[in-house]
Amino acid sequence: MPRMSMVEAIRDAMDVMMARDETVVVFGEDVGYFGGVFRCTYGLQQKYGTTRCFDAPVSESGIVGTAVGMAAYGLRPCVEIQFADYVYPAYDQIVSEAARLRYRSNGEFTCPLVVRMPTGGGIFGGQTHSQSPEALFTHVSGLKTVVPSNPYDAKGLLIAAIEDPDPVIFLEPKRLYNGPFDGHHDRPITPWSQHEASDVPAGHFALPLGKASVVRAGTAVTVLAYGTMVHVAQAAAAETGIDAEIIDLRTLIPLDLDTLAASVAKTGRCVIVHEATLTSGFGAELAALVQETCFFHLEAPIARVAGWDTPYPHAQEWDYFPGPARVGRALAETVEA
Known part of the structure; x- marks a missing residue:
């Protein structure tokens, strides 16, 4: 290819x-x-x-x-x-x-x-x-x-x-x-x-909209991410050594809820990561769906790691959005809860 x-x-x-x-x-x-x-x-x-x-x-x-x-x-x-x-x-x-x-x-x-x-x-x-x-x-x-x-x-x-x-x-x-x-x-x-x-394959090939990808298998905690944060989550899991299962949503709507729910049912824990502002971000919808579909499998509160609830800060942008350190702390706290 x-x-x-x-x-x-x-x-x-x-x-x-x-x-x-x-x-x-x-x-x-x-x-x-x-x-x-x-x-x-x-x-x-x-x-x-x-x-x-x-x-x-x-x-x-x-x-x-x-x-x-x-x-x-x-x-x-x-x-x-x-x-x-x-x-x-x-x-x-x-x-x-x-x-x-x-x-x-x-x-x-x-x-x-x-x-x-x-x-x-x-x-x-x-x-x-x-x-x-x-x-x-x-x-x-x-x-x-x-x-x-x-x-x-x-x-x-x-x-x-x-x-x-x-x-x-x-x-x-x-x-x-x-x-x-x-x-x-x-x-x-x-x-x-x-x-x-x-x-990347040459010529025509299409991926179905509404199908997530499990980019890293694990049993300790499920991480839901998309875009750049998929790579940040992978780095956090590697640096902490936590056996995290990382799911790349790929499409937010339609959402592959079956893949998400199966992973959370297996791990019993969930961390959601996105770059956008925390309040009313898509992570809130993900947290609600995980709670509704996996409530009896959850062994710890669902965690969200996201951007600050502020206008986008030019000088502090690399503190604004999640990095491996912030995601790693959330993984550790969720696994230990």
């Missing part, structure tokens, strides 16, 4: 789908000639022309609103919001139009739309380039929400998202763009350095 970074895997997924399906179109701010601020669409305009991959005005509501119309018409738009922090002007279009189109039309129209967004911190982007807004989308009926943690999953899940008949929010952790994140560090070494790539 060829080796790819996450940027390359995402680009390859769009390339594969544009070659297979002429209804797939890619657009957004700077995604055409320039190839995107993170270079995820680099070369697509040159290959497929300016009607298949093109730049849009700086208007997120216009980008998503236009894409909703395209999707209703029969196209499959895959649009990029330059940073997840910029999506709020388009939130009404996503919630009120894209998510509801199938229901409002009694199935007459569907909305095969993918909204791609770089998410999370770790690049010193400050408050307007570092947010993790996934919980805002998981609350909305009619949307699917995907957060890959590695290039293999990124390509397979993005192809599945483009092929899906309904709208998908595709959140890409920007700390993982250039290769596997070294989760053992609480501070960045070189955030933009090129790390070792990963094996």
Whole structure:
């Protein structure tokens, strides 16, 4: 298999789908000639022309609103919001139009739309380039929400998202763009350095939306994580020596509750890790579901490790989101409880 970074895997997924399906179109701010601020669409305009991959005005509501119309018409738009922090002007279009189109039309129209967004911190982007807004989308009926943690999953899940008949929010952790994140560090070494790539199948392959991955087997405690925090959780388990079973959710909605419940029933303990703010984060929903489905198997309180309940702190961002030390303490306290 060829080796790819996450940027390359995402680009390859769009390339594969544009070659297979002429209804797939890619657009957004700077995604055409320039190839995107993170270079995820680099070369697509040159290959497929300016009607298949093109730049849009700086208007997120216009980008998503236009894409909703395209999707209703029969196209499959895959649009990029330059940073997840910029999506709020388009939130009404996503919630009120894209998510509801199938229901409002009694199935007459569907909305095969993918909204791609770089998410999370770790690049010193400050408050307007570092947010993790996934919980805002998981609350909305009619949307699917995907957060890959590695290039293999990124390509397979993005192809599945483009092929899906309904709208998908595709959140890409920007700390993982250039290769596997070294989760053992609480501070960045070189955030933009090129790390070792990963094996990714060539050509078309899709991973099912709604299926989690057990990335580390264990018996002492279950860790539920997604995106960058999967690597942080793996580092914490390695550093503490705790026999943790780590589950990469991959898709938040639909959620693979069966895999989660089976793991917690086995270990009797659960730690939930995400980068977003703690209060009303997706971890709260996970904790409620684990409690509802695994109450009689639990031997300790469910723990959550997340970002602070503050505006995103530019100068303290590497303290803001969980690192191996914080996750490791939560694992130890949960196992000892």
